[in-house]
Amino acid sequence: MKSKKDIQLELLQEVDDICSKNNLNYILTGLNSLNAYLNHTLRNGPISVAIAMTQGDIKAFCKIIDENYGKERYVEGIFNNPNYDKAYVVYGNKNTTDFHI
Numbered sequence: 001m002k003s004k005k006d007i008q009l010e011l012l013q014e015v016d017d018i019c020s021k022n023n024l025n026y027i028l029t030g031l032n033s034l035n036a037y038l039n040h041t042l043r044n045g046p047i048s049v050a051i052a053m054t055q056g057d058i059k060a061f062c063k064i065i066d067e068n069y070g071k072e073r074y075v076e077g078i079f080n081n082p083n084y085d086k087a088y089v090v091y092g093n094k095n096t097t098d099f100h101i
Contacts, residue, residue, distance in 0.1 A: 004097045015051060018064055024057040050100040058089055058101060
């Protein structure tokens with residue numbers, strides 16, 4: 001069985017692939033992000049991997065997810081959930097876990 005960290009790494013790789021193919025920019029943030037980038041793993045301890053994007057890039061990313069990955073993935077934010085924290089967007093696998101954008 002895959003761990004939460006394994007799934008988050010897969011989601012990060014997916015974000016990288018989508019952004020590379022569509023000329024979208026992002027940066028890794030959070031305590032474990034540098035380790036995820038350098039070593040392709042997340043260390044034990046608190047999981048705080050997140051990415052940051054400009055508003056224009058996140059809008060384009062959301063559209064790509066809705067159109068191409070909607071059955072397995074989701075993006076949630078203030079634009080589709082008025083009760084959501086306006087500082088974050090969440091990208092995740094519908095059956096498992098997510099992380100902040």
